[in-house]
Amino acid sequence: MFEGLSTYGRALTVLAASAMLTPAAHAQETPKYGGKVTINVHADAPNFDPLASTEYAVHSRLGLAMNRLVDWATGPDIDYGEFVPKPALAESWDISADSLTYTFKLRKGVVWQDVAPVSGRAFTAADVLATYAAIRESGVQKGLLATVDTITAPDDHTVVIKLKRPNVILLQNLAHQNMWILPKEAFDGGYDRNSVVIGTGPWLLTDNQAGVATHYKKNPTYFGKSADGKQLPYLDEVEILPLKDLNARIMAFRSGQIDIWFGPLNLTQMAAIKQQVPDLQEIKTIANTQTELYLNPSFKPFSDLRVRQALNLAIDRLALGDVVRGGGGIGGVVGPALSKQTLPEEERIALYGTPDHEKAKALLAEAGFADGFSFELTVLNYGEEFVREAEWIQQDLAEIGVKAELKMVDLAAGQALAKEGTYQGLFLVMSPFSEADEYFTTHFLKGGNRNYMGVDDAELTAMIQEQQGISDPAARQQKIWEIQRYTAKNVQNPLPIWSSLLLHPAHARVHGWRPMLPQGFPSLPEVWVSE
Amino acid sequence: MSLAPATPDATHEAQRPRRGSRIIAIMRGLLRDEVGCLALVILTIVLVMALFAPLITQYDPLFQDRRAVLKAPSLAHWFGTDDIGRDVFSRVLYGTRISLFVGLTVVVITMVVGGMIGMISGYFGGLVDMVIQRIVEALDTLPSLVLSLFIAAMLGPSVRNVIIAVSLAQIPRFVRIIRSEMMKIRGQDFILASKVIGSSPLRIMLTHGLPNLMPTMLVIGSLAFGIAIMTEAALSFLGVGTPPPNPSLGTMLSHGTRFIGMAPWLIIFPGLMLTISVLALNLIGDALRDVLDPRQR
Numbered sequence: 001m002f003e004g005l006s007t008y009g010r011a012l013t014v015l016a017a018s019a020m021l022t023p024a025a026h027a028q029e030t031p032k033y034g035g036k037v038t039i040n041v042h043a044d045a046p047n048f049d050p051l052a053s054t055e056y057a058v059h060s061r062l063g064l065a066m067n068r069l070v071d072w073a074t075g076p077d078i079d080y081g082e083f084v085p086k087p088a089l090a091e092s093w094d095i096s097a098d099s100l101t102y103t104f105k106l107r108k109g110v111v112w113q114d115v116a117p118v119s120g121r122a123f124t125a126a127d128v129l130a131t132y133a134a135i136r137e138s139g140v141q142k143g144l145l146a147t148v149d150t151i152t153a154p155d156d157h158t159v160v161i162k163l164k165r166p167n168v169i170l171l172q173n174l175a176h177q178n179m180w181i182l183p184k185e186a187f188d189g190g191y192d193r194n195s196v197v198i199g200t201g202p203w204l205l206t207d208n209q210a211g212v213a214t215h216y217k218k219n220p221t222y223f224g225k226s227a228d229g230k231q232l233p234y235l236d237e238v239e240i241l242p243l244k245d246l247n248a249r250i251m252a253f254r255s256g257q258i259d260i261w262f263g264p265l266n267l268t269q270m271a272a273i274k275q276q277v278p279d280l281q282e283i284k285t286i287a288n289t290q291t292e293l294y295l296n297p298s299f300k301p302f303s304d305l306r307v308r309q310a311l312n313l314a315i316d317r318l319a320l321g322d323v324v325r326g327g328g329g330i331g332g333v334v335g336p337a338l339s340k341q342t343l344p345e346e347e348r349i350a351l352y353g354t355p356d357h358e359k360a361k362a363l364l365a366e367a368g369f370a371d372g373f374s375f376e377l378t379v380l381n382y383g384e385e386f387v388r389e390a391e392w393i394q395q396d397l398a399e400i401g402v403k404a405e406l407k408m409v410d411l412a413a414g415q416a417l418a419k420e421g422t423y424q425g426l427f428l429v430m431s432p433f434s435e436a437d438e439y440f441t442t443h444f445l446k447g448g449n450r451n452y453m454g455v456d457d458a459e460l461t462a463m464i465q466e467q468q469g470i471s472d473p474a475a476r477q478q479k480i481w482e483i484q485r486y487t488a489k490n491v492q493n494p495l496p497i498w499s500s501l502l503l504h505p506a507h508a509r510v511h512g513w514r515p516m517l518p519q520g521f522p523s524l525p526e527v528w529v530s531e
Numbered sequence: 532m533s534l535a536p537a538t539p540d541a542t543h544e545a546q547r548p549r550r551g552s553r554i555i556a557i558m559r560g561l562l563r564d565e566v567g568c569l570a571l572v573i574l575t576i577v578l579v580m581a582l583f584a585p586l587i588t589q590y591d592p593l594f595q596d597r598r599a600v601l602k603a604p605s606l607a608h609w610f611g612t613d614d615i616g617r618d619v620f621s622r623v624l625y626g627t628r629i630s631l632f633v634g635l636t637v638v639v640i641t642m643v644v645g646g647m648i649g650m651i652s653g654y655f656g657g658l659v660d661m662v663i664q665r666i667v668e669a670l671d672t673l674p675s676l677v678l679s680l681f682i683a684a685m686l687g688p689s690v691r692n693v694i695i696a697v698s699l700a701q702i703p704r705f706v707r708i709i710r711s712e713m714m715k716i717r718g719q720d721f722i723l724a725s726k727v728i729g730s731s732p733l734r735i736m737l738t739h740g741l742p743n744l745m746p747t748m749l750v751i752g753s754l755a756f757g758i759a760i761m762t763e764a765a766l767s768f769l770g771v772g773t774p775p776p777n778p779s780l781g782t783m784l785s786h787g788t789r790f791i792g793m794a795p796w797l798i799i800f801p802g803l804m805l806t807i808s809v810l811a812l813n814l815i816g817d818a819l820r821d822v823l824d825p826r827q828r
Contacts, residue, residue, distance in 0.1 A: 267794075268790060268792075323597060384786050392595065392615060408774045
């Protein structure tokens with residue numbers, strides 16, 4: 001069916017192009033020092049305490065002034081959602097043979113920004129200990145250190161983390177967007193971390209006015225260097241504008257008031273912007289979220305695996321992605337943004353992108369629903385394109401005799417229904433994840449906070465726990481794939497649908513801009529401007 | 532003081548033209564008004580198109596012809612297709628159906644509920660009037676669209692909830708106007724006469740008050756019809772009105788703005804239908820007012 005479409009190849013081409021990102025066309029040019037870029041972050045930071053909130057408005061701003069022990073590497077060969085550990089405040093680390101002890105050697109010569117009361121003193125292991133102790137005690141991100149047993153500092157430049165059990169994603173947890181290292185004075189009453197920002201990062205936060213702008217100036221003592229040894233950052237100044245209104249953001253970008261776009265933007269809006277700014281850099285990535293269709297097994301038809309498989313076979317995802325989203329990637333249990341953990345694309349297409357209505361009807365008949373059935377499909381209102389996806393799925397299901405009555409609800413109501421389990425079908429956008437383990441544990445383990453389907457499968461649980469202890473990356477990748485295949489065959493719930501494109505336009509004068517999954521603009525120190 | 536107790540109903544009948552002849556007179560007056568007549572013709576065409584939509588268009592307004600996405604108007608699709616291949620002409624007709632249904636239902640509800648409360652407030656006066664008017668004033672402090680939006684957002688998107696939200700927001704206006712009209716007539720002889728012969732307040736309001744208030748109700752009803760259609764469209768535009776996949780002129784306009792450059796037909800035709808319908812209703816309301824109160828000509 002749908003042979004008249006522009007071919008699925010278009011979506012695949014976009015996918016491939018997106019996965020490769022669009023490195024700056026001026027990669028061969030020599031970076032220049034100086035200048036300023038302006039970014040929009042569509043909300044004000046309510047405070048600057050990284051332990052109090054996971055809000056992007058906070059951590060996006062902190063990223064310019066702070067560092068983590070380990071960072072996400074960026075570069076032309078690294079995907080948007082691919083975690084490659086990069087030394088930050090830790091310049092190296094060793095992992096014991098039993099994977100239970102991590103020894104971090106801290107970078108020497110790093111100093112805190114010259115802001116009272118820290119006033120440019122040297123960074124030491126005591127700062128790391130104080131930060132992690134506070135996080136473990138009361139930080140919103142304390143779950144990231146849940147497997148940690150003890151943290152000690154044998155000397156000023158060594159930190160040893162001992163684990164209760166192996167955790168192969170500890171490095172990624174330490175590089176998490178919320179894991180900024182603060183000076184120890186932030187935790188002993190030395191200053192108010194809600195309002196004062198003191199870090200070791202590339203820029204100093206010099207001024208923040210809610211509703212107006214956040215200003216940064218270059219930190220002359222920043223330790224970071226480029227791959228070819230050049231001192232970073234290149235930019236003298238950075239400004240973040242909290243433009244909440246989409247049209248205001250678009251106007252600001254068109255007029256050049258904003259250099260780098262951050263936040264939601266669809267293809268139509270991008271096309272409109274491009275008419276005014278024809279030479280913009282049209283950087284696209286695949287979102288680290290995907291739409292998902294949850295089928296509640298307490299509703300009788302959905303308790304039968306064959307019915308869930310039938311619904312899976314009814315949905316034409318590739319055409320949906322082409323027509324409704326204009327590109328992106330077919331969903332998998334682990335979404336396509338996590339390019340090293342999601343199943344290979346051809347396998348995802350085989351599992352989820354090959355609709356077969358005859359087979360679907362046969363499965364329904366086998367399950368005792370030869371005449372189909374009706375159910376209420378609760379749709380969380382994430383916006384018009386999302387609703388279009390729901391309408392698309394509704395027609396696909398109707399073609400195998402399953403009538404879905406759409407019920408629109410707001411996000412809070414939908415999430416409450418999901419947690420209570422009082423829904424029949426539920427269509428939503430998955431929360432963003434940066435690691436397969438995070439997805440598996442929250443969705444498929446009993447008591448997982450997103451296990452809205454009540455999955456409690458002993459074999460699957462054992463597989464999930466097993467992958468947590470595999471330290472060899474290749475072997476772990478195989479296990480993660482195995483889990484996804486098992487889930488597709490035996491659980492088939494939720495049904496992954498589609499990962500949309502993320503658009504990150506930037507003006508042509510901006511070079512080296514590479515959007516990455518974690519907040520805090522990790523590639524910004526290497527950004528430079530040509531004018 | 533003589534109240535002529537022997538012939539109260541005769542007095543009443545003498546003051547009140549027969550109901551049937553009055554409606555005919557109103558219709559005649561409306562047809563004599565050129566603009567009103569034109570508006571009536573336009574509204575009739577819109578009504579017929581909406582009512583007989585299944586006979587006029589061959590397309591299901593929900594069916595997605597995925598091989599015909601964003602097609603410009605043509606002989607096959609008179610108003611083109613939308614971004615998932617649905618026929619816009621068909622969706623405009625069915626959307627108009629929903630708009631007219633919402634408008635008509637809102638008018639009936641507001642006329643019945645608002646009219647009744649307004650009559651009670653105007654007839655009894657005193658404490659009853661004071662309590663009702665304070666409630667009405669409290670509701671009136673919010674613009675009707677904001678009030679509708681608040682109620683619709685609380686109840687969730689559905690046609691039923693849109694009707695409730697728009698009706699609740701329109702009732703205060705009805706109450707105020709009907710109350711003032713009722714106050715004008717409550718001291719007239721035919722009401723007093725009816726009281727003297729022992730008629731209950733309910734009977735007086737229904738048999739004497741209502742017929743005299745009907746012309747006013749018709750005028751504000753026709754205007755409320757237009758306002759209800761606009762409010763339904765506005766609520767749908769904002770995402771709290773008619774839920775998908777049902778067509779709604781407001782939802783179509785809202786979604787069409789995304790494609791304004793590449794597929795302007797997505798907003799032109801729903802916009803035209805909305806404009807024509809509301810304009811026709813407003814012109815009919817104006818003409819009715821002129822017919823019923825020639826001093827305002």
